[in-house]
Amino acid sequence: MFPRAPLHIARTRIYTNTLQRFPPSRLQSTSTIPVTQTCPSPTCACAATPADLDIDRAAPLLNTMAAYAQHVVVCTGKEDWSSNIEQEEGGTGEFVRGLKGVVGRGGEGFDPFNNILITASSLPTNNTPQNTTTTSALLFPAFKRIQAIPHDPSSLANFSSAFLKAQTLHPMHAPLSPPQKAALTRQPALTPLFATTPITTPTILICGHGSRDSRCGILGPILHAAFKAELQRRGIEGEVAQISHIGGHKYAGNVIVYVPPNAGGALAGAGVWYGRVGPEQVEGVVGETVVRGRVVGELLRGGITGEGGSLGRVVEDGMRKDGGEGEEGLRLRARARG
16 A cells, blocks of 8 residues: 555564453454564664653663543644643633543533543644634544534534444443433434544644643654654655644653554554654654554553554463563563664
């Protein structure tokens, strides 16, 4: 699907396992995840990682991200936001507060087994300054772009039912009454109410939430420019954007790579979470994950597979079955940067 770069020699393993459900309401399936343990060194000059950032390079990275069912990426056209995006002024804050009022804790659509991740992004908004009553967003791993979602309670409730609620409820919900179950279950019949287009190119999201943490605020713009330049150099069409807090600022730079379903390979439709990414890893991440469909083991925080499973657990289980790795291998310890 995407252009292939010159081959780098790197240690690669392929792990196959039955997925643990992620979240538990998703169906189980079998997947094969190829892993390149060490990120290939860059072949050209790149910006240096600022030396004075307090980044945790010792703790294990694998499975340091929270499970989620859908990621709502809000288009704001801004590169930084209030520390809590619910406190943003204007349309962004209104949309986030309204959506969390439906699927967040205390909302009628709140499901503890179907976590919804909501982040602001620097992706451009279609709104004019005079029109902040609708919001556009990207959904992953649904890989949909949804235009002009109205902020009124009825529209946000319909949006949540159409795209965010669980398709199959967790077994722990069995004692609920039929109306309670209906309030938590997705209703595909509502999708025509919204203008949607499929996302068919890679999307790379970098935490750049400087008002929340200075490490991501410093590294985010550097990585944003580096990933855009690398995709352009390789002739790959895709989106690159900065996003708000996703957890794990001490692991900056934090990057999510969403590989579209039409890409083919084991990572098709997956979201791969990386930590400790610096400019010197950008070429390797694009080459291994976007082009070759492999995860980079030493940077891997986890992720979500195209079927909704835990990508990190698949890799971890594969390493347990791969004789000789031991506990240190399971932790995917990071290589020190020079």
